[in-house]
Amino acid sequence: MAVLSSPLVLLQSIPPVTRVFTAATIISSSVYGWLCWKGLGTEAADWMLVVPGTALFHPWTLVTSMFVETTVFEFVTSILFVPASLKYLERLWGSIETIKFIVVSIAASNIIAFGFNWIEFVATGNADLFLYGMRYHGQMALQTAILVAFTQIIPEHQVQVFGFIKTRVKTLPMVYLTLSTVLCFVGFQCPWIIIQFGWFVGWIYLRFYKKNTGDSVGGVDTYGDRSETFSLISWFPPFMQLVRPYQPHLYSVAYLFHSKPLTLLGNLVFSLATRFHLIPLSSGDVEIGSYNQVPGTARAEAERRRAMALKALDQRLANSSSPVGGSPSTPTLPPRLPPQAASGPANPSHIERQKSAGSDAMDASEKGQAGESR
Numbered sequence: 001m002a003v004l005s006s007p008l009v010l011l012q013s014i015p016p017v018t019r020v021f022t023a024a025t026i027i028s029s030s031v032y033g034w035l036c037w038k039g040l041g042t043e044a045a046d047w048m049l050v051v052p053g054t055a056l057f058h059p060w061t062l063v064t065s066m067f068v069e070t071t072v073f074e075f076v077t078s079i080l081f082v083p084a085s086l087k088y089l090e091r092l093w094g095s096i097e098t099i100k101f102i103v104v105s106i107a108a109s110n111i112i113a114f115g116f117n118w119i120e121f122v123a124t125g126n127a128d129l130f131l132y133g134m135r136y137h138g139q140m141a142l143q144t145a146i147l148v149a150f151t152q153i154i155p156e157h158q159v160q161v162f163g164f165i166k167t168r169v170k171t172l173p174m175v176y177l178t179l180s181t182v183l184c185f186v187g188f189q190c191p192w193i194i195i196q197f198g199w200f201v202g203w204i205y206l207r208f209y210k211k212n213t214g215d216s217v218g219g220v221d222t223y224g225d226r227s228e229t230f231s232l233i234s235w236f237p238p239f240m241q242l243v244r245p246y247q248p249h250l251y252s253v254a255y256l257f258h259s260k261p262l263t264l265l266g267n268l269v270f271s272l273a274t275r276f277h278l279i280p281l282s283s284g285d286v287e288i289g290s291y292n293q294v295p296g297t298a299r300a301e302a303e304r305r306r307a308m309a310l311k312a313l314d315q316r317l318a319n320s321s322s323p324v325g326g327s328p329s330t331p332t333l334p335p336r337l338p339p340q341a342a343s344g345p346a347n348p349s350h351i352e353r354q355k356s357a358g359s360d361a362m363d364a365s366e367k368g369q370a371g372e373s374r
Contacts, residue, residue, distance in 0.1 A: 014083075015090040017098050022083045025139070028067035029075050036070075045135050050110045052117040053131035062114070065137045066106040078139045085146045092153070097211065101149070102142060104205050109141035109197035116193070134190035141198025147173040148202040152230055173199055174235060203232065208279040223280040 011019065028048065035044035046054045050065045069075035090098040113136050121130040147169075150157075155170035167175075180195035208224040228234070273279050 015087055015095065017090050017095045018083055018086040021086060021102070024067045025078060029069045032068045032070065050114060050136040051132060052114050052134065053127065055114055062107050062110045063103060065110065066139050066142060068137045070137055074138050081143060082139050089149060101205065105142050105145035105198055105202050108201040109194050110136055112197045113194055136191050136194055138191060140191055141194045144173060144176055144195045144198035145202025147176060148199060149206060152206055152225055
């Protein structure tokens with residue numbers, strides 16, 4: 001009985017959404033493999049995968065295709081990574097937010113891929129390749145979105161990849177994105193391009209739309225993570241980011257000359273989305289009328305205080321590490337001299353006059369004392 005009860009205990013410890021998602025992946029992938037083995041691969045693809053030429057007639061595939069892995073490598077990778085990650089996120093976010101995150105990451109990425117293939121078909125006229133030759137499936141988009149979520153939650157956590165490569169969590173999404181870009185340039189657009197769409201969709205959802213139930217401000221629910229460390233430009237090298245001037249009064253002028261294309265494009269898209277009410281606004285956005293990178297959420301406030309504490313600690317360490325004799329920036333001043341020493345060498349005649357005046361005063365005081373004694 002103990003042997004039989006241990007798997008049941010393990011299944012009961014898994015959150016419900018993760019449990020159902022894993023079971024659906026195993027069953028759907030097995031059914032698709034069985035249909036392909038029976039020679040029904042084309043029919044199975046039209047009904048279970050996202051085929052740009054037939055997806056208009058089978059719109060459910062934009063979501064259900066995530067449960068189908070067509071190769072053993074993809075199936076093993078998804079089973080090892082996705083359920084464990086969803087278990088962590090579901091316990092942190094709850095079941096409802098986890099379901100929304102999964103559906104948005106998969107469906108939006110597939111919709112973008114569907115539209116991108118139709119644009120390629122219009123540009124080239126090759127329907128056999130771009131409409132019927134590419135079949136989007138699996139959980140690559142969700143895997144990238146999960147890495148983005150881990151970058152938001154535990155960016156500095158160190159992990160081991162393949163057992164010997166040590167890296168931080170915040171570097172994994174761009175490594176996966178770089179792999180996707182290289183494979184797309186080589187010629188493997190499907191399904192590797194879906195990784196790029198999953199990264200962008202996952203970031204947009206976590207940045208602007210995810211409901212922060214635990215970070216309500218004044219009883220009002222907040223959405224997204226507007227902290228500066230999770231901004232779009234933080235994913236890219238510094239030369240693509242905005243160069244901030246040291247003088248605040250020159251910021252408006254320097255902004256025109258030092259803004260990078262990525263920053264300008266992001267601000268333009270954000271202003272348009274705000275104008276058409278496509279994203280929920282935080283209180284900071286409403287007050288300043290523009291994009292606020294650090295709103296008044298609890299996480300952003302904690303991050304701001306942490307940055308201030310680190311700055312104060314750096315200043316204190318810099319002051320304590322300065323040499324005893326004084327640093328070049330703070331030279332040691334010579335001791336102050338008395339007025340007579342500071343006025344230069346004394347005049348000999350002036351010194352003699354002072355001595356004679358002092359002796360006359362002493363004689364006068366002695367005569368006065370002698371008169372009083374009489």
